[in-house]
Amino acid sequence: MGIIQRREREKLEMRQLIVSAAIKMYLDEGYEKLTLRGIAKRIEYAPGTIYLYFKDKDELFHAMHEWAFERLFEKFSALTHIHDPLDRLNKLGFVYIQFAFDNPELYDLMFILNEPMCAIKEQHGWECGFKVYNFLRATVEECVQKKLLKGDNTEFIAFSMWSLVHGMVSLQLRNRLDLFDKLGVSEGFDKELLIKSSVEMMLKLMKA
Amino acid sequence: MGIIQRREREKLEMRQLIVSAAIKMYLDEGYEKLTLRGIAKRIEYAPGTIYLYFKDKDELFHAMHEWAFERLFEKFSALTHIHDPLDRLNKLGFVYIQFAFDNPELYDLMFILNEPMCAIKEQHGWECGFKVYNFLRATVEECVQKKLLKGDNTEFIAFSMWSLVHGMVSLQLRNRLDLFDKLGVSEGFDKELLIKSSVEMMLKLMKA
């Protein structure tokens, strides 16, 4: 029965077509302008068709969310060759921050928006997030075992580090760092530099 | 001219009436169910009336946002009596976290949602946020001057601490910590404990 195989393949291709169009539209025009009608028009299908491939908009967001995680995981993977775990940990932080600045909309999808997580609750867990987090966790674990860091609780340390960079990045993405513009510093105050410098300081502080 | 004074007062009262109804509705039914028609019905006015007091929904969000900041500032103010700045810094963190867990919707409004910041761009800056942040900043400054902390850059330290707790709290609010449920830990894994313990660890680490 080659036919049902082909059908399955076509179904996946169609799903991918929709997701690609959605991502392109999302990156081009932003969150609010990403509409199902717009996506449908872009791929030259009727709006209702999307519902044959996705239960609702949340599920489409989830698919985009997974795609975004693959992009970040690629960046992380490029660091596996670094032998010194402390060095790797450092780079990991900077890659994470750089990714957020380069792809703010994707970061939103991955770590801030509610939508993709609604779809997750009804399906399997948050595997893509888990996978990326484990990269950090494993590196921290290695540092802990080699006693390169202060403290010995891998869980707490990894979580704290993630939270630290996520906190900085998400405050920036949500314009909460505009606060620093008023603090007497120069007008076009560089938030990216503030973040990177602060992370650098914290990492130094945590070294054994 | 007592009349225009009364008018001005009535205008403010009406604004407050709308904001109160909006907050009540927001806390009762959540972000998505907060609709202008719903608010109008609640205060027994026509939908269009709200636009006589607020330019758009974002501006209403901004007013709610300011109200929320007053609530947090009250909590912070209760800590002014603590003399030891390091102790105050500790408590500050826990009050912040507790506030977020007790009032997740308000926290959203204050630090995660985009809406209230749109209204800010067109008006004066983010004064309410600035005020609350300065509370933290001043406490850190005091610790730095008394050499109670490692490091001497008040700006970096205060920003890092804010980011750390905000990161933890916002990851939790956006269900990104569900990841830890799969990590083999117990099912009803206590996120609040994880957060508070991690912050505790980090604070110890930063003590001079």
Next chain:
DNA sequence: GCTTTTGCTGAACAATGTTCATTAAATTTG
């Protein structure tokens, strides 16, 4: 008492996510 200003109305508009009866095409069956 007439005119002007003000506050409020609620119908109307455009846009959204979502559903579903209907149609067209592909596949299976006889």
Next chain:
DNA sequence: CAAATTTAATGAACATTGTTCAGCAAAAGC
């Protein structure tokens, strides 16, 4: 190959949303 059946896609329709605006009634000014 023709008929029957299953599948894919349509696009009009529905309920909601934020927002606007011509009209209207009451208050204020003269």
